[in-house]
Amino acid sequence: MSSAASVDRVHVRAPGKINVFLGVGGRHDDGYHALATVFQAVSLYEDVIARAAGDFSVTVRGADGIGGDADAVPLDDRNLAMRAAKLLAAAADYHGGVALEIRKSVPVAGGMGGGSADAAAALVACDALWGTGFSPARLHELAARLGADVPFALHGGTAVGTGRGDQLNPALARGRFDWVLVTSDEGLSTPVVYEQLDLLREEEGALADDPPLSLDVPIPVLQALRSGDAVQLAASLHNDLQAAAVHRRPDLEETIRRGIRAGALHGIVSGSGPTVALLCGDPESAQAVQTSLQQAGREALHVHGPVPGARILV
Ligand code: ATP
Numbered sequence: 250m251s252s253a254a255s256v257d258r259v260h261v262r263a264p265g266k267i268n269v270f271l272g273v274g275g276r277h278d279d280g281y282h283a284l285a286t287v288f289q290a291v292s293l294y295e296d297v298i299a300r301a302a303g304d305f306s307v308t309v310r311g312a313d314g315i316g317g318d319a320d321a322v323p324l325d326d327r328n329l330a331m332r333a334a335k336l337l338a339a340a341a342d343y344h345g346g347v348a349l350e351i352r353k354s355v356p357v358a359g360g361m362g363g364g365s366a367d368a369a370a371a372l373v374a375c376d377a378l379w380g381t382g383f384s385p386a387r388l389h390e391l392a393a394r395l396g397a398d399v400p401f402a403l404h405g406g407t408a409v410g411t412g413r414g415d416q417l418n419p420a421l422a423r424g425r426f427d428w429v430l431v432t433s434d435e436g437l438s439t440p441v442v443y444e445q446l447d448l449l450r451e452e453e454g455a456l457a458d459d460p461p462l463s464l465d466v467p468i469p470v471l472q473a474l475r476s477g478d479a480v481q482l483a484a485s486l487h488n489d490l491q492a493a494a495v496h497r498r499p500d501l502e503e504t505i506r507r508g509i510r511a512g513a514l515h516g517i518v519s520g521s522g523p524t525v526a527l528l529c530g531d532p533e534s535a536q537a538v539q540t541s542l543q544q545a546g547r548e549a550l551h552v553h554g555p556v557p558g559a560r561i562l563v
Contacts (some may be wrong), residue, residue: 259493263370263559264290265355273489285464288403291554297370304346329364330371360520362398369402405558424477427535433523440522445493483514494522509518511541
């Protein structure tokens with residue numbers, strides 16, 4: 250492929266996610282846990298702007314009050330967006346580079362897949378910038394090589410993830426769900442939370458293959474999504490990582506209780522945390538929950554889902 254770029258700037262937006270259900274099974278020999286999860290993409294976005302360049306570089310800017318620390322995001326080959334761009338270049342035999350600008354709104358190390366959204370956005374942006382023309386299936390395959398949550402950030406909407414979370418099947422979801430996200434100034438490391446889960450299970454005497462290596466998403470979760478019923482969904486919200494996240498951050502439980510007292514139907518830790526996702530019955534009650542938490546000094550954002558995956562902005 251030639252290194253002549255077909256356009257010189259592409260802007261892509263990709264969403265953060267909430268796991269409305271997260272079942273964690275046993276640990277495979279490669280260190281990964283078996284998962285059965287339901288992702289929902291929500292209206293909190295990462296913007297990635299790709300500009301034609303001879304070399305590879307990345308800059309990161311955080312929106313105010315997003316929680317986490319945008320300054321802590323690596324700017325070298327550890328950056329997931331940079332890795333995505335280089336993986337695509339290698340797969341397409343493209344010999345130029347790209348200057349990536351990341352504008353973060355998803356909390357860093359917040360359990361909402363912000364880095365995965367950046368990687369998905371970088372794949373789509375570089376594909377367009379370089380005129381690579383890869384099919385969605387090919388981009389999905391590259392995404393899965395970058396991380397378990399990256400294919401979902403490409404895809405968006407609501408989807409069931411199995412395997413490591415990367416084997417996706419769209420889930421029918423009607424209507425809109427209103428969430429209030431409570432962010433934290435300090436992130437939680439995903440591997441540390443999984444290690445904590447293993448420790449807690451060991452203490453409980455769980456064997457290596459118990460919990461099992463394959464899992465299912467409970468039917469009531471899928472029914473609630475299909476009928477667009479927030480009350481039913483609230484009753485089936487579940488996260489196996491929550492106990493481990495709360496072990497590290499006991500205050501998260503109080504945040505959930507406070508959200509419920511303020512009118513949320515229910516709440517969970519999002520993914521590996523520490524972001525708490527509070528499900529509300531409608532936009533008005535979400536507004537009230539957000540205001541109440543903000544008055545208590547918390548950083549709270551009202552978002553909705555499902556929303557589409559990584560998209561080029563025109
Ligand atoms: P996960 O997708 O594992 O649930 P998370 O949503 O909790 O992760 P992220 O914000 O995606 O957290 O980032 C986790 C870590 O990955 C960060 O602490 C950072 O060191 C590293 N990282 C690499 N690339 C990026 C990126 N583009 N944005 C944010 N973090 C990145």
